[in-house]
Amino acid sequence: MEPIDTSKSHFLFRFKFLIFSLACLGGLLFFARSYSSKSSSQKLLVYAYSSFTASWGPGPALKKIFEEQCHCEIELRDADDSRLLLQRLEMEGTRVNADVAVGFNQWDVDEAVDNLDFRTFESIGEIPLPGGINLKDDKQKKLVVFDWGILAFNTKISRDVAKARNFTAFLEGLPNKSLALQDPRTSAPGLSFLLWLVQVKGEEEAFKYLQALSAKIFTVASGWSSSYGLFQKDQAQAVFSYVTSPLYHQIEEKDLNYLALPFEEGLPLHLEYAGVLSTCSNCERAQQFVRFLLTPEAQKILMQKNYMLPVDMKVAAGTPWDLTKNFKILPPANFTKVDRQRILERWTKWVRER
Amino acid sequence: MGFYLFIFSIAALLVSPYLLLLSQFSISFSLNPEDFFWALKNTLYQAFGSAFASVVLGILGGLGLIWLSRVTKKQTYFWIEKFILLPNMLPSLFVVVSCLGFIDPFPYGKVGIIIIHTIINIGLVSVMFSHICFQKLGSLGSLSLVEGASRWQFFKVGILGYLLPDLFYIGLFIFAIAMVSFNVPLLVGGTSGTTLEVLIYENLVINRNWPESISLSLIQMSIVGLASLLQRPSNLGMDSRDSEHVLELAEWKWGLAIPILTVGMVLLPPLLSFPQGLRQLEFLDFNWEMLISSVLKSLLLGLSTGGLLFLLGLGACWAHELGWWRRFMLFYLPPGAILVGFAFFILGQWVAVPVIFQIVVGLCIVFFAGLYRLSLASPLASLNRQIEVAQVMGASPFKIFRFVLLPPMLRSVVFVAGIGSMWACGDFALSSILSSEDFHLALIVKSLASSYRLDAAQSLMFILYLVSLGCFAFWWRLGDVLGRKLNH
Numbered sequence: 081m082e083p084i085d086t087s088k089s090h091f092l093f094r095f096k097f098l099i100f101s102l103a104c105l106g107g108l109l110f111f112a113r114s115y116s117s118k119s120s121s122q123k124l125l126v127y128a129y130s131s132f133t134a135s136w137g138p139g140p141a142l143k144k145i146f147e148e149q150c151h152c153e154i155e156l157r158d159a160d161d162s163r164l165l166l167q168r169l170e171m172e173g174t175r176v177n178a179d180v181a182v183g184f185n186q187w188d189v190d191e192a193v194d195n196l197d198f199r200t201f202e203s204i205g206e207i208p209l210p211g212g213i214n215l216k217d218d219k220q221k222k223l224v225v226f227d228w229g230i231l232a233f234n235t236k237i238s239r240d241v242a243k244a245r246n247f248t249a250f251l252e253g254l255p256n257k258s259l260a261l262q263d264p265r266t267s268a269p270g271l272s273f274l275l276w277l278v279q280v281k282g283e284e285e286a287f288k289y290l291q292a293l294s295a296k297i298f299t300v301a302s303g304w305s306s307s308y309g310l311f312q313k314d315q316a317q318a319v320f321s322y323v324t325s326p327l328y329h330q331i332e333e334k335d336l337n338y339l340a341l342p343f344e345e346g347l348p349l350h351l352e353y354a355g356v357l358s359t360c361s362n363c364e365r366a367q368q369f370v371r372f373l374l375t376p377e378a379q380k381i382l383m384q385k386n387y388m389l390p391v392d393m394k395v396a397a398g399t400p401w402d403l404t405k406n407f408k409i410l411p412p413a414n415f416t417k418v419d420r421q422r423i424l425e426r427w428t429k430w431v432r433e434r
Numbered sequence: 435m436g437f438y439l440f441i442f443s444i445a446a447l448l449v450s451p452y453l454l455l456l457s458q459f460s461i462s463f464s465l466n467p468e469d470f471f472w473a474l475k476n477t478l479y480q481a482f483g484s485a486f487a488s489v490v491l492g493i494l495g496g497l498g499l500i501w502l503s504r505v506t507k508k509q510t511y512f513w514i515e516k517f518i519l520l521p522n523m524l525p526s527l528f529v530v531v532s533c534l535g536f537i538d539p540f541p542y543g544k545v546g547i548i549i550i551h552t553i554i555n556i557g558l559v560s561v562m563f564s565h566i567c568f569q570k571l572g573s574l575g576s577l578s579l580v581e582g583a584s585r586w587q588f589f590k591v592g593i594l595g596y597l598l599p600d601l602f603y604i605g606l607f608i609f610a611i612a613m614v615s616f617n618v619p620l621l622v623g624g625t626s627g628t629t630l631e632v633l634i635y636e637n638l639v640i641n642r643n644w645p646e647s648i649s650l651s652l653i654q655m656s657i658v659g660l661a662s663l664l665q666r667p668s669n670l671g672m673d674s675r676d677s678e679h680v681l682e683l684a685e686w687k688w689g690l691a692i693p694i695l696t697v698g699m700v701l702l703p704p705l706l707s708f709p710q711g712l713r714q715l716e717f718l719d720f721n722w723e724m725l726i727s728s729v730l731k732s733l734l735l736g737l738s739t740g741g742l743l744f745l746l747g748l749g750a751c752w753a754h755e756l757g758w759w760r761r762f763m764l765f766y767l768p769p770g771a772i773l774v775g776f777a778f779f780i781l782g783q784w785v786a787v788p789v790i791f792q793i794v795v796g797l798c799i800v801f802f803a804g805l806y807r808l809s810l811a812s813p814l815a816s817l818n819r820q821i822e823v824a825q826v827m828g829a830s831p832f833k834i835f836r837f838v839l840l841p842p843m844l845r846s847v848v849f850v851a852g853i854g855s856m857w858a859c860g861d862f863a864l865s866s867i868l869s870s871e872d873f874h875l876a877l878i879v880k881s882l883a884s885s886y887r888l889d890a891a892q893s894l895m896f897i898l899y900l901v902s903l904g905c906f907a908f909w910w911r912l913g914d915v916l917g918r919k920l921n922h
Contacts (some may be wrong), residue, residue, distance in 0.1 A: 127870075132883040134716040134872060157870035158877075163639050164867065168779070182504075256541070263620055263627075265636045299542070300627060302620040305884035306527050310621075312888050313703070315534045317813055328886045332717050335708075387886070431628060432472050 093101045095218070123155040123294045123314050124369060127165055128182035131386065133158040138385040145381075146372050152365055154365050162188045162268060169357065170195050179366035182354040184371075185268045186412060187420075189223055189353050197358035199223035199367070207391050210404040214348075217394055223353035226373040227388040230407055231272050232340040232347045233259075234311065234325050235318040246278070246344045247289060250318075254296040260307035260316035264427055268305045269350070273320045274427055275420070276348040279413040281424065287430060296432050321351065346410035352388065437831050441753040442643030444746060445762060448799055451777035452771050455648050458780055462645035463635070476659070477613055477629040480544050482487055484551035484612035485605040491552060492559025492604070493593070493690050498690025499564040500681050512910070515564075516903055518557035518693040519853075521700045523860045523902055525876075526617040527883065528892060529554055532703045551612045553700065557693045558853075559604055562808060565849070566600045567593070567684055569813060576680040588683035600812045602664075607808040610658045614770045631770060637771060650670035651769040659765035662807070704892035711893030718890070725878075725894075729901055732859045732874040735793065736905035740855030742798045743805065744909070747847035750806055752835040754814045755821055764811065766803050774800050775867030782868075792868050797858045805850045813846050814839070841920050855905035859898060875901060 126139075133139040133156045143154045157178075159165035162185045169181055184192045192198075200221050207225055235242050235249060241253035262270030277286035298316045311319035325337035354373055356366040372378050377431035379390035383401050396402045413422070446453075494516070503511050521529055530550055534540050537549070552559045571592055594601075616635060620627045630650055638647040704711075753759040768774060778792040817839060824834045862880040872878045875898045882891035 091544075128765075130872070130881045131865070132877075134881040134885065135721045135724055135884065136479075158872060159865045159870065167639070167642070167776075171776075171779055171783060173783075257539075263632075265640055266632070268619070299621055302617055302632075303884070306530075306617065306621055308886065309527055309531060309883060309888045310534070312886075313531045313535070315531065325886070326691075331715065428628065429470060432469075 114302055117241055123153045124180070124365050125155050125157065125178045126180040126182060126369065127157045127159045127169060129161050129165060130158050132156075136385070138231060138381045141381045142373070142384060146369055147378065149372070150365055150368060151215040152362070154369070157243055159183075166195070173359070175261070177359045177361045178357050179360040179362050180354060180356055180369055183351075184223060184353045186349070186351040186353075187268055187271055189351075190417070192353075192355075193222055199358055199360065199363060200355075201367070202368075209349075209391070210393065210409060211239055213409060221320055223355040224374065225351050225377075225391055226354045226370075227352050227382045227386060227390060229352075229388045230323040230324045230347045230350055230404070230409055231276070231350055231351040232321065232343065232407070233267060233318050234321045234338060234340050236337045237339050238337060239317050241287075241318055242339050242341070244341055244343075250341065250343075251289070251292055251296065254293075254318060256295050257298045258317035259296050260298055260310045260319040261300045262307050262320060263300050263302055267301075269304045270300075270319055271420070271424075272421060274349050275413050275415055276410070277322050278415075278423055281412060283426075287426060290430060294429075300411045300431070322387070323347070323403060324389065324401065327403075328387050330400065340407075342407045344408065346408040348410055349412055351412065409432070437752070440749065441756060441759060444501050444749045444753065445759070447795070447861070448768065448802065450795075451774045451799060452648070452652075454777040454780050455644065455769075455773065459644040459648060461649045461652070463649045465646060465650075469628075469633070473628050473630050473633050474653075475667055476544070476619070476623070476627075477631070477654075478627070480547040480551070480615075480619060480623070481612040483544065483548035483608045484555070485609040487548055487552040488555040488559050488608045489601055489605045491556050493563055493601070494686065494689035495556055495560030495693040496563030496567065496689070497684055497686035498688065498692070499560055500567055501685035501687040502690055503564070503568075504682070505683065510908075515561055515701065516906055517695055518560060519558065519856070520697050520899060521554050522558045523856050523899070524554075524700065524895060525860070525862070525879065525883070526554070526615070526621070528704060528895065529700055530618065530621050531888075532700045536699050540622065542622055544623070547612075547615075547619050547627075550618045550622055551608070553617065553696050554618075555608050555611065556696050559581065559608065560689075562604050563601070565809075565846075566597060566812065567681055570597065570600070571681060571684065571903075572815070576684050579680055583683060583685075585683050590621045593684060603662075603807050606658065606662055607804050609661065610767055610804055613654055613658065616770070628902070634770065635772060638776070647773060648769075651773055654769035655765075658767040659791075662764040679795035699825065704895060705887045708893055708896070711887075711889035711891070712882070714887050715893065716892035718887070719840075725875075725897075728873060728875045728878055732876065732901045733896065733904065735790070735861075735874050736855035736859040736902065737908060738790075738794045739797045739801075739858035740851040740905060740909050742794055743802060743854035744847060746798060746802050747805075747810060747850045748835075748840075750810055751839045751843045751847065752815075752831065753840065755825070755831060758812075759812075763803065763806050768799050768803055771796075771800050771861070771863035772867065775864045778868055789868050793861075793865050794858075796864050796868065797861055801854045801857060802863065805854060809846045809850050809853075810843070813843060813919060817842065841917075845913055846918050848875060848909045848916075852906040852909035855909060858900040859902040859905055862868055 103338070114324040128139055131137045139156045143156055147154055159168045162183055164182055165181060166188050171180060172178065201224060241250060244250035244253045261273060261339065264270040264274040277289060277293070281289055298308060299307065299309070304321065307316070307319050308321055310316045323340035326340055327339045329335040354370050356363060356370055361365045373382070374391065376392055376395050379392045382388060383390045383395060389401060389404065390396055393404070502514060506514070533550060533553060540546055541549070574592050574596070575588070578592060610718065614631050616631045619629045620632060628651065634647045634650045637643040637650070704764060750763065769777070774796045778796045781787060782789070820838050821834055824838050860876050862876045865874065865877055866880065869877065872881050875894060878899060879891045879894050882894065
């Protein structure tokens, strides 16, 4: 048997290993370079949540129109959701120089104004919503509501609970283990649900109602998409969602079986804000873009692709989105951060003792 | 000197998320003890139950795979083995939706969490268990057959007796996965849904209390680390890779039904809604160019992550002779994907590291410690005696690595790379924090699912699954080629 020349094979092995490692690293760097080369400081940098920037969301359509109007370029950056948008902008600070932030919800808006520096708008006046609700306040000079929604329990018309028009009837009509909620600690609609209960019933009564509802709850999901997915797949009979959710099924799936319940006690609002950051490098265009979001053309796209309601209600007239008259809307709830914290702690305690 | 520097660099890379976070935030613990202990109790209960059930059912599935390896061609076996890994890489929502359709009424609470975690992990445990049997019980199987041992004797003495430490490490891997599981406890946990991972998320994203999140993550690591001290990896010798496996005594063909039925249960509902999903995509006027680009990027993400894991795996083999390294790898648990994501986000503020590079490195950090316990710790321990002999004879660390460790360990290292690249293709937790666009398939799936289009998301999952399989097959094939070269 021929002896193995270990020094030669040793050298060859090391050489091949080195080549392989360099090839891997080179490939990755090439990929990274081609990926990062998309960024350019000259573009209008718009940060928004995922369903806004997705190819089927309103972002790309709005981008196309605005780019034609301003002869400029927009880069849409996906920041996942309102909370992560806030975290991201705060951490990136002046390094990235984001121009526009789109998609803070009303529960994050105070924190956004406190922790981030926004340019002030002078000429966007108050925004009247149906039901005599006027959204003008100090925050609005920095952040503008560009679309909104109404939250409600959704169900299918064939279910018994579809007849419920108030909290009591809803509780009675709902079978055991059939309601999908979102955890208010991890989800904005979940927080809206909990604070809606407190707003309508007062804190003590709200938790008594929750206790009564306990047996009917099928799951408390971490986010809206999980709970709505379970509802779509008929695992839950009702879910807390938007009054515009049935429109999605009606328009895209031609399914008329979905229904949002118009509670007599009134329904909570969901507001979405946009603003121009002081770190902007294209500030004029950024202001123009935010104003553009409020034009009828942009409002129509937001309404149709985001399945939310336009702040310019004239845009909704004569369309399936013209549904606010069917619902009693509650004015935005005023809960301080301390109130919210206390209510959430109570929720955690309630979950533990359930 | 270079050797120590290299190994130290790997260890530093793995702990870098903690270092990055601790450089910005201190550790503090101000949680209500009642809340903390309640979440800890929920976490430990569901993690232990999930690990135990997955290992028990996974053993049965593994016995079925051993039978299958004898009666089918190598190629068929390869694809069936990868097929049963499917539930392990689907988003948890899809698994939950499918299971709720089959198990009616579904037992919500701790039992529900354990059921879902078990369904997700049975396939992986089956595959791992069968690999270990092939590696370690081949000659024992032949001997037992010749000596006339019964199946039960072989199972009791051979499998449960010799492989107990290996089973412990598989269990520990599932325990660690279940501990950091976020969606499943909330979806089906009912009152048991609040776990340490939920507290971490709540503190990090809602309260933005970083010190508390880091402390909770360190507590999680300590639990897994202390558990790993309970059992040393087995040092049962490994058979050579090409040896003929005579494991007829270990076969149980009906065992294969467990992982196959699990996959069927998970796969059937999305298959039924596939046409509806395609209609949704059509309605969206889905950008097919974007789809092709995202498929390519998913492939690149998977292969790059696999490549780095392959190098880390080789590094871990090279470093195996160092006692501190072995202890470190058994103790260490990376923070969850969300914390790693934010740690790299902080890094991105200091140095211009391309996002894709951050995601690849971040995923390797999240996956590597678990995969080491699952696939490398025990086979490496089996080679300790041979390493000692080589050291006594004066072999350098590199020669020990090249001639003693690499030939038998190559298959395990490519397994680590293959599984890691499959998981990387399906990642959206870390990617959505670091990336500013839906550049790969898993991110598109997530966006579709969060905008009513669940069926469309499920349809794309099939493409994602094929991409993941492609990544695994690439690493497996590379393992074959490298193995042949090493043996010549």
